[in-house]
Amino acid sequence: DGGITQSPKYLFRKEGQNVTLSCEQNLNHDAMYWYRQDPGQGLRLIYYSQIVNDFQKGDIAEGYSVSREKKESFPLTVTSAQKNPTAFYLCASSPDHSGANVLTFGAGSRLTVL
């Protein structure tokens, strides 16, 4: 079955460490997204990519980095510059960036900074 796989499901990090969250999709989708979810704030867009080797900042990109070297993969690195990284991170994809297309989400990765 096609879908999005995020790993790890749970991750603990010490302050000052970089961590990378994996996102892989086998849906042959062009567009991929990273969202951050905090209680009471809904989802906020971190980065998105419409095509391989291209990505754009979302609303809260500071302290994060991404790469899109392969169509199926869009890893997110949470750097030590991110001041409040504890959150639930969701990866999503869609066939392209047009408005009517539905986003398919992964199951999420919960990052806790100790």
Next chain:
Amino acid sequence: GNSVTQMEGPVTLSEEAFLTINCTYTATGYPSLFWYVQYPGEGLQLLLKATKADDKGSNKGFEATYRKETTSFHLEKGSVQVSDSAVYFCALRGFGNEKLTFGTGTRLTIIP
């Protein structure tokens, strides 16, 4: 810019009660509108969508109608079940705009 305003939760209802979760939006042009549902510990799943004015999206007994005159997309269900307990997100995506804008989510709890 685009924005979505959702009814604040949490909402607690008894089984078989009628559900309404309000959602209004601000956007230029003609956005597509969505309701997503998130079950505990999981990612989001599409519940229903509508892509033009007066369209009605429906799925699993839930319905929402795209009302351009009131810029609303309220979610309704006639008889809720315990299994409907989840967080519900209203969202919009502008035409030609790759960004999906979410509301803050409404936590729904159904008690037997």
